[in-house]
Amino acid sequence: MALLDDLTNETNGIISQAWSIRDGVVVPTSDSVMLSGGGVKLEAVMLYADLAESTKLAMDFDSRVAAKVVKAFLSGCCRIIRAHNGHIRSFDGDRVMGVFVEKAKNTNAATCGLKINWLVKELLRPRFHSKYPTLVDRGFEINHGVGIDRSDVLVVRSGIRAHNDLVWIGRAPNIAAKLANVRDRHQTIITKDVFDIMLDGAKFGGALRQPMWEARTWTEAPVADLRNVYSSDWWWRP
Helix, strand or coil, X not given: CHHHHHHHHHHHHXXXXXXXXXXXXXXXXXXXXXXXXXXXXXXEEEEEEEECCHHXXXXXXXXXXXXXXXXXXXXXXXXXXXXXXXXXXXXXXXXXXXXXXXXXXXXXXXXXXXHHHHHHXXXXXXXXXXXXXXXXXXXXXXXXXXXXXXXXXXXXXXXXCCEEEEEEECHHHHHHHHHHCCCCCCCEEEEHHHHHHCCHHHCEECCCCEECCEEEEXXXXXXXXXXXXXXXXXXXXX
């Protein structure tokens, strides 16, 4: 009965617990948020980068090769995010979450998306396909998706003592994760809210300053207000 009592008491305690929520201007860490009722509210741009077809990679190929692909993808994404004042706050298998709260956060996040496009198309794909031709021979192409959104976010600490982590509650983390799972010719997708605020330097590229983003309709959007998004298959060399 000890486990049943623990589950019941924990649930009742969480339901009756009063929140102690503060406004934040920096990305919190686990030790800066109380496990018991603590929370930080902040305006953030959230980026999810997801390695495509990771199940096929893990099941159809040598695990050592699969691990190298995942490791190279995640480490490259992390370096790009950190280079643009982003903060790494979550890994989930083959994907990583970046948080942007500082000045020009929308522009920084969108730029990261285009540089991750470069990472996959111009570095990882040719290098790994050359080193391990069985990837191509057996129908696997290294690809990815990046999703970006902005909103107010509530950051809380969840779990039990010695086994807990930050949880990000709000529209942006959920929508960014969903957009990262869209698979088509455009690897980076951002919401209209992000596009409208980011600077022109992240909207236009090339010698002729061409638009790098294409307006489109996200047919699987959970609400009508999010159906208008922008996507890009452009890449930006770091």
